[in-house]
Amino acid sequence: MMVFFWIIEGVATYCESFVCYYLGNTLFDNEGLRKHGWKLAAVLTFFILLLNHVRLFTVFTLLFAVLFVSLTEYIILKIKFIEALEVAGVYVVFLNIIDSFSNSLLGVLWDDSAFLANIISGFSMQRVVSILVSKAILVLFYLLLKRFTRKFLSVIRTRKTFAIIIGGILGWGCLRNLSIKSISISTTINWAMFFFVVCTVCCILYVSICYRDEKNSRSFIQFYNSVFTEQYRELMKSYEKNSKNFHDMQNHMLAIECLLEKHEISRAQEYVKALTDTNDFLETSWTGNEIMDHILNIKKWKAEEAQINFTIDADIIRYQKLNDQVLCIVLANLLDNAIEANCRISTGERVICVAIRSINDMLAIKIVNAAEKPKRQGNILMTAKSDSERHGWGLKSVEEAVKSHDGEISWKFEQKRFIVNIIFV
Structure with a gap:
């Protein structure tokens, strides 16, 4: 029994x-x-x-x-x-x-x-x-x-x-x-x-x-929509500005051609120099990807307006596994954070360095920016912005976008620099 x-x-x-x-x-x-x-x-x-x-x-x-x-x-x-x-x-x-x-x-x-x-x-x-x-x-x-x-x-x-x-x-x-x-x-x-x-x-x-x-x-959806609305507005502004620049450039080329026909070389050189100094925004191809290039150009222009030394070191990207939404979320949010972090420190120390590498079947993105030491709660970064509920979605959305596409994201702060590394495989 x-x-x-x-x-x-x-x-x-x-x-x-x-x-x-x-x-x-x-x-x-x-x-x-x-x-x-x-x-x-x-x-x-x-x-x-x-x-x-x-x-x-x-x-x-x-x-x-x-x-x-x-x-x-x-x-x-x-x-x-x-x-x-x-x-x-x-x-x-x-x-x-x-x-x-x-x-x-x-x-x-x-x-x-x-x-x-x-x-x-x-x-x-x-x-x-x-x-x-x-x-x-x-x-x-x-x-x-x-x-x-x-x-x-x-x-x-x-x-x-x-x-x-x-x-x-x-x-x-x-x-x-x-x-x-x-x-x-x-x-x-x-x-x-x-x-x-x-x-x-x-x-x-x-x-x-x-x-x-x-x-x-709901907050995330509102944030997501606001990001794309902002990027769309910036895209339209850049298209309008580039259209105007392209139209003006045709007239400038005619003027330069006229000066060269008259052999007024020095005046033509001065005209080109003046034209270069006043032409404040032209799209540059950094990666060969239109979305990435547009975001890089927009953020570079914004950074330079805020007196931030903004440098880009990028390869031609052949990585095809990411859609435009992911690229927009990752680059736009990280660069916005970098610009805002720089705006909280003195002018002479402001710097942002962007490196984008395409290695075999991997895409690596590294962003380094000057910043104050961030506040942390465990492994979570605490925002320094007043609207913490809304702005907290920035880095969260980046992390979710990276992890949902088999990527890895890491960050560290050293020598007054905030460094973010992202790898997509």
Whole structure:
């Protein structure tokens, strides 16, 4: 009979462990979890059964399970430890609340006030029924909430996660002690209310995250539209200016031709020099890509108006994997940031250097600009602009555009220079 009990216990423990790792797979979309999750669940099951053989339902076993899941996901699967710890912690809290609630409900139905004390003391048919019911509730609860698990990852990344875990553990501990002493309808109602409160808190966080994401999405769309509107206006201005320059250039060429026919070489040279000095904006081809060249010319012109020394060192680009929108987002935003950073320092120190290289099947972009030391919060750059909510999208949109096209972006600040490196493969 003991073999039967241990088989039931093993299957139930594996079910708990597997759901925990499968939850991590759903949240983190990790290839390693898909391949090795069932193996890790088997190892965790072995250790938990070993600990349960010594004593059932100990806090040490719960802490061991949380740390085992967190460390294996961190070491083997390269998931951030703090995120893995939060997921495992929240899962264990919900798991124990479900177990305790189902046990309290079964105690009332069984009409046994010592139901929980009996199943903790050792193996019995009551414990088998408790295991089957609690695991059925666990699987059903997970299947019902599976569609929301992606958003749940945003919820657990909030600072309130550990408050939920600690509050859940404390509440569970208090109610569990009451249930061990005696199970009644009132204790079952208390468990139901406690479970409802925890779920309500998570739902409130979920709704707040959805609202925040919707707000950010709208803000990003507005920012995205404003970038293209601004670039379109600048494009039209440059076309108008170039059209005027082209029309005027025809007349200038006729005038120079007339001077040369009269052999007035010195006057022709003076005319050309004056023409060069007054012709303030002509499109230059730097990369062979019209969009990149236009953005480089516009930003160079803007920078020079702000008395910034702007240099461009570029190859002819043969990289064809990026569309014009990505090029616009990356170059325009980074150069806008560089120009604005220069405008906050003294005139004589203002400088921007742009290097663009096409190497085999790679495109490398490097932008160096003079700047004050940026403020950081962890690995996140904090904007120095007053409209931080809107302007924060600049670098975010660059990072998203780069990463979504299999690129890499890195930045550093050294010797009063802010350096951004981007590589597309």
